[in-house]
Amino acid sequence: MADLDPGRRKFLSRLLAGLGVLAALEAAWITVSTLGSRRRATEAEDGGVIEAGPVGRFPPRSVTPFPESEFYLVRLEDGGFLALHRKCTHLGCSVPWRADEERFACPCHASAFDIRGAVLSSPAPRPLDLLAVEVVGGIVHVDTSKRIRRSSFDPAQVVDGGADS
Ligand code: FES
Known part of the structure; x- marks a missing residue:
């Protein structure tokens, strides 16, 4: 990135930051989905x-x-x-x-x-x-x-x- 002009470097930095945010959101969604399905499975198995x-x-x-x-x-x-x-x-x-x-x-x-x-x-x-x-x-x-x-x-x-x- 050292050879890039400042505008392009700024654009790539923002792009990487955006991808990082997307990856974090996806990881959070997967975690929430997994915990939710485990809770549903537990309710079905344990009854209630x-x-x-x-x-x-x-x-x-x-x-x-x-x-x-x-x-x-x-x-x-x-x-x-x-x-x-x-x-x-x-x-x-x-x-x-x-x-x-x-x-x-x-x-x-x-x-x-x-x-x-x-x-x-x-x-x-x-x-x-x-x-x-x-x-x-x-x-x-x-x-x-x-x-x-x-x-x-x-x-x-x-x-x-x-x-x-
Ligand atoms: S399991 Fe034997 S009669 Fe029902």
């Missing part, structure tokens, strides 16, 4: 409270899958809610809902569960696990962070849906 939707979105006697969070939101005939973890309590296979048979039927060893997750046929040793449900302001929330084991169905497990919104 998710907003399933307004009460009125779930008709009585319906089973709505939430595949990414591995549960079914069940609305019973009386309007109450249960969130059932979709893993079989025998050896953990994913259990699909068979609407035509009105039961959850495990494809691995033929266990079956009713709409409340209660065992209809073994070898499953206990009902499908529950996730905590809370209805706040007409919106159904499900806590996917921990499964609740139970030995049988109890009406106290059902969460009142209140009035449809």
